[in-house]
Amino acid sequence: MIENALEIRHITKTFGPVVANRDVSMDIRKGEILSVLGENGSGKTTLMNMIAGIYYPDSGQIFVNGKEAAIRSPGDAFALGIGMIHQHFKLVDVFTAAENIVLGLKEGKKFDMKGAVEKIRAICDRYGFDITPDQKVYDMTVSQKQTLEIVKVLYRGADILILDEPTAVLTPQETDRLFQVMREMKADGKSVVIITHKLHEVLAVSDRVAILRKGEYVDTVETKDATELSLTEMMVGKKVTLDIDRPVVKNKKLRLAVEKVSCVNKEGVTVLDDVSFEAFGGEILGIAGISGSGQKELLEAIAGLQLVGEQSSITFMDPENGDEPVPLVGQNPRKIKELGIHLSFVPEDRLGMGLVGSMGMTDNMMLKSYEDGKSFFIERKAPKALAEEIKEDLEVVTPGINTPVRRLSGGNVQKVLVGREIAAAPAVLMTAYAVRGLDINTSYAIYRLLNEQKEKGVAVIYVGEDLDVLVELCDRILVLCGGKVSGIVSGATKEEVGLLMTKVGGKDPAEGGMTE
Amino acid sequence: MNAAAHVKEPFVRMAKRNDLSLKKKIFIRAIAILAALLVDGIFIFLITGLNPFGVYGVMFAGSFGTFMKFKWVLRDLATLLIVGIALAPAFKMRFWNIGAEGQILMGGLASAVCMIYLGNTLPNWLLLLVMLVTSVLCGALWAFIPAVFKAIWNTNETLFTLMMNYVATSIVACCTNFFRGDNAKMALINMGTKAGWFPMILGQRYTINILVVFVLTILMYIYLKYTKHGYEISVVGESENTARYAGIDVKKVMIRTISISGAICGLAGYLILAGKDMSLSTTSAGGNGFTAIIVAWLAKFNTFYMVLISFLLVFLDKGASDIASAFQVNDYMSDIVTGVILFFILGSEFFINYKLIFRKGGAKNA
Numbered sequence: 062m063i064e065n066a067l068e069i070r071h072i073t074k075t076f077g078p079v080v081a082n083r084d085v086s087m088d089i090r091k092g093e094i095l096s097v098l099g100e101n102g103s104g105k106t107t108l109m110n111m112i113a114g115i116y117y118p119d120s121g122q123i124f125v126n127g128k129e130a131a132i133r134s135p136g137d138a139f140a141l142g143i144g145m146i147h148q149h150f151k152l153v154d155v156f157t158a159a160e161n162i163v164l165g166l167k168e169g170k171k172f173d174m175k176g177a178v179e180k181i182r183a184i185c186d187r188y189g190f191d192i193t194p195d196q197k198v199y200d201m202t203v204s205q206k207q208t209l210e211i212v213k214v215l216y217r218g219a220d221i222l223i224l225d226e227p228t229a230v231l232t233p234q235e236t237d238r239l240f241q242v243m244r245e246m247k248a249d250g251k252s253v254v255i256i257t258h259k260l261h262e263v264l265a266v267s268d269r270v271a272i273l274r275k276g277e278y279v280d281t282v283e284t285k286d287a288t289e290l291s292l293t294e295m296m297v298g299k300k301v302t303l304d305i306d307r308p309v310v311k312n313k314k315l316r317l318a319v320e321k322v323s324c325v326n327k328e329g330v331t332v333l334d335d336v337s338f339e340a341f342g343g344e345i346l347g348i349a350g351i352s353g354s355g356q357k358e359l360l361e362a363i364a365g366l367q368l369v370g371e372q373s374s375i376t377f378m379d380p381e382n383g384d385e386p387v388p389l390v391g392q393n394p395r396k397i398k399e400l401g402i403h404l405s406f407v408p409e410d411r412l413g414m415g416l417v418g419s420m421g422m423t424d425n426m427m428l429k430s431y432e433d434g435k436s437f438f439i440e441r442k443a444p445k446a447l448a449e450e451i452k453e454d455l456e457v458v459t460p461g462i463n464t465p466v467r468r469l470s471g472g473n474v475q476k477v478l479v480g481r482e483i484a485a486a487p488a489v490l491m492t493a494y495a496v497r498g499l500d501i502n503t504s505y506a507i508y509r510l511l512n513e514q515k516e517k518g519v520a521v522i523y524v525g526e527d528l529d530v531l532v533e534l535c536d537r538i539l540v541l542c543g544g545k546v547s548g549i550v551s552g553a554t555k556e557e558v559g560l561l562m563t564k565v566g567g568k569d570p571a572e573g574g575m576t577e
Numbered sequence: 578m579n580a581a582a583h584v585k586e587p588f589v590r591m592a593k594r595n596d597l598s599l600k601k602k603i604f605i606r607a608i609a610i611l612a613a614l615l616v617d618g619i620f621i622f623l624i625t626g627l628n629p630f631g632v633y634g635v636m637f638a639g640s641f642g643t644f645m646k647f648k649w650v651l652r653d654l655a656t657l658l659i660v661g662i663a664l665a666p667a668f669k670m671r672f673w674n675i676g677a678e679g680q681i682l683m684g685g686l687a688s689a690v691c692m693i694y695l696g697n698t699l700p701n702w703l704l705l706l707v708m709l710v711t712s713v714l715c716g717a718l719w720a721f722i723p724a725v726f727k728a729i730w731n732t733n734e735t736l737f738t739l740m741m742n743y744v745a746t747s748i749v750a751c752c753t754n755f756f757r758g759d760n761a762k763m764a765l766i767n768m769g770t771k772a773g774w775f776p777m778i779l780g781q782r783y784t785i786n787i788l789v790v791f792v793l794t795i796l797m798y799i800y801l802k803y804t805k806h807g808y809e810i811s812v813v814g815e816s817e818n819t820a821r822y823a824g825i826d827v828k829k830v831m832i833r834t835i836s837i838s839g840a841i842c843g844l845a846g847y848l849i850l851a852g853k854d855m856s857l858s859t860t861s862a863g864g865n866g867f868t869a870i871i872v873a874w875l876a877k878f879n880t881f882y883m884v885l886i887s888f889l890l891v892f893l894d895k896g897a898s899d900i901a902s903a904f905q906v907n908d909y910m911s912d913i914v915t916g917v918i919l920f921f922i923l924g925s926e927f928f929i930n931y932k933l934i935f936r937k938g939g940a941k942n943a
């Protein structure tokens with residue numbers, strides 16, 4: 062007999078006029094990995110937040126181990142053996158791993174830190190986690206922070222683990238490791254719920270897939286009976302096609318020449334080391350690399366947001382001015398933007414850079430263009446039209462274009478950000494992690510938009526994480542490893558790119574054939 | 578903990594409301610005021626045995642009793658409001674300018690100095706103009722200094738602006754000692770010539786104050802909402818990182834905005850000297866620099882709401898002092914009466930933004 066760890070019955074949750082979940086009923090079984098799938102804003106996070114005690118449902122019931130439960134706070138959820146790892150980590154930077162784990166625990170008797178550390182060690186050994194209890198959080202990588210969140214939940218004895226888009230910020234290797242951990246938890250009889258937009262991950266790791274569409278529950282299917290296409294169609298509710306074009310553009314023009322760019326960060330660590338490459342109009346140049354290999358710094362250097370070493374030179378061929386070369390090093394960011402070099406960086410926390418959470422779509426549209434024109438007053442007509450257009454084109458789920466973007470679901474926030482950069486009709490479009498957290502349908506819409514830009518002669522620089530996509534979408538791929546260029550390849554396979562990502566220099570003759 | 582203990586739905590929980598209609602908002606606020614009057618009534622009757630209606634009558638009369646009293650309300654409202662307006666851009670940018678008091682004093686000092694030393698040499702219109710310019714500059718300078726420190730060395734502006742108040746107070750104390758000579762107190766400046774005094778309009782000098790503040794209310798609203806500067810202020814206030822990404826020069830915006838904030842405080846000092854007090858002392862700012870912080874916050878930087886909130890505060894203040902003198906009760910008692918009213922009005926904002934849901938369904942309004 063199949064035992065359910067948790068049952069959700071007729072749950073509805075609204076936020077003001079927005080119905081985030083409508084009459085959702087579904088089960089989570091014991092000892093399974095369940096994927097929750099749905100487009101951006103379909104209510105996945107909201108539903109899981111109710112299980113984890115962050116929100117309380119407007120109506121409906123939740124049964125844990127067959128007993129009805131009212132989960133009023135994360136504390137209640139923990140008491141019921143439910144733990145959630147959120148998209149945005151909730152850790153105290155200056156505390157150690159162990160301190161973060163025991164933080165907020167209510168233990169009656171005198172607290173036994175030694176015992177706690179022992180227990181943490183035991184958990185880490187059991188699952189092979191690479192964190193040590195006395196490591197400070199600010200010293201951790203994103204993946205380690207996530208691991209810490211998982212340990213925190215396990216420490217409190219959770220039987221049901223909910224992971225909200227855990228892989229959005231992980232490298233493929235880290236993702237594999239996470240999946241291994243999830244499988245071991247499953248073997249221990251725990252239930253694991255994972256929200257992800259990456260369908261190949263859904264297929265790889267889960268036993269069943271629950272699908273939400275526009276706040277309503279559609280169905281739960283066995284993963285073995287599902288394909289990427291069938292899942293997408295259930296999610297979207299109509300037939301879709303999933304392929305990425307790579308149109309060939311004739312007479313590419315040199316648009317950007319980056320030579321010997323080096324860069325040292327605040328801590329004195331070299332983050333970019335002698336990076337040189339060229340980007341052409343009419344092509345998409347991919348940048349691959351393990352996260353933190355210098356991608357961010359490279360884009361920021363081009364955008365004038367990073368100080369670079371003396372040898373460094375970055376030259377832009379201005380199409381407005383007969384491809385006249387313009388040196389960019391030392392220019393201020395605004396000037397560079399005016400030349401038509403646009404950077405859309407989707408940070409791990411999405412809102413941090415590029416969008417103002419308390420403003421609506423309209424006001425966010427003008428963030429980079431509000432200065433245009435001589436008038437002392439701000440011009441809202443064009444941004445408003447643009448906001449309407451992006452809302453239409455990318456199907457942004459929002460009550461209105463003046464609703465603060467902070468209230469939108471993660472993916473929708475991002476559509477606003479990427480939509481704006483593309484709409485600015487730049488000469489060089491740099492995007493980093495453009496589809497991070499976007500549902501599959503929207504991701505493809507973004508790829509199409511990038512291709513449109515390319516065909517218009519824009520030089521697109523695309524920093525991505527998904528190697529499949531990089532290989533399919535990009536004309537050439539530059540691989541960064543530890544701040545160095547380890548290869549610039551075209552027509553390489555995913556495996557070849559993956560190898561370069563971990564090998565500095567890429568001088569190994571075995572790969573030499575594909576380096577340009 | 579035992580899972581069974583959790584079956585009960587929480588007794589009461591909060592949920593964010595949809596936007597309420599204006600009618601409902603007014604209704605909730607009206608209920609709040611009635612409730613406050615009721616609580617106050619019981620309090621007054623139980624503690625003092627006075628007739629609550631009599632007390633309310635006096636409180637109301639404190640602002641509306643005579644035309645003169647009403648004019649004083651407008652005068653004081655203008656003084657409080659202009660400082661609120663001054664703080665709006667700073668606070669919107671999350672720059673905690675606690676130094677309005679000092680900035681007002683420096684503005685006032687500049688006016689006073691002009692009145693004393695140029696009073697006999699310049700025609701009145703020119704004198705008033707010179708006073709205006711110097712006051713605004715002095716106020717701006719007093720804010721400019723902490724702004725520069727914050728922009729360049731990231732010093733804490735709260736402490737810095739607060740300290741600047743004490744410096745300003747000391748400078749003014751020193752100067753007034755010097756100006757008053759052998760007199761016990763500094764008298765009205767230029768009493769004989771009335772040089773540097775605003776002309777009477779509609780029987781009052783401070784009519785000009787009211788007009789200036791009225792215009793400024795509208796201008797600041799437009800500045801924050803419809804200009805590029807206002808937009809920059811919002812972005813910087815939300816996140817400096819985002820601002821930098823957008824190519825906004827954060828340092829420049831910060832220094833500019835705070836200087837404007839200080840300049841308006843300086844202007845307030847000028848209005849106090851030329852239209853209200855015609856004299857200078859260390860208390861010329863009258864605590865408005867601090868009270869205005871409440872005004873700016875409660876109004877969420879919307880200058881039109883500021884008018885209402887300033888009015889409320891001035892009304893309660895006048896009411897309290899009239900109650901105290903009319904009934905020979907001590908100040909604490911009248912402060913409690915007005916305090917309760919303020920508390921209920923602020924509390925009603927909670928019920929306007931949130932609703933309480935009690936167990937067994939059914940939303941209940943406040």
Ligand SMILES: Nc1ncnc2c1ncn2[C@@H]1O[C@H](COP(=O)(O)OP(=O)(O)OP(=O)(O)O)[C@@H](O)[C@H]1O
Nearest residue numbers: 076081101102103104105106107468469470471472
């Ligand atoms: N705190 C909130 N206030 C107002 N609306 C909200 C809030 N949280 C969520 N919503 C709305 O509820 C809907 C569902 O949001 P939710 O975050 O659950 O989506 P999601 O499926 O997790 O999407 P994504 O894949 O983009 O993360 C969205 O339309 C969102 O705008």
Ligand SMILES: [Mg+2]
Nearest residue numbers: 105106470471
């Ligand atoms: Mg989500």
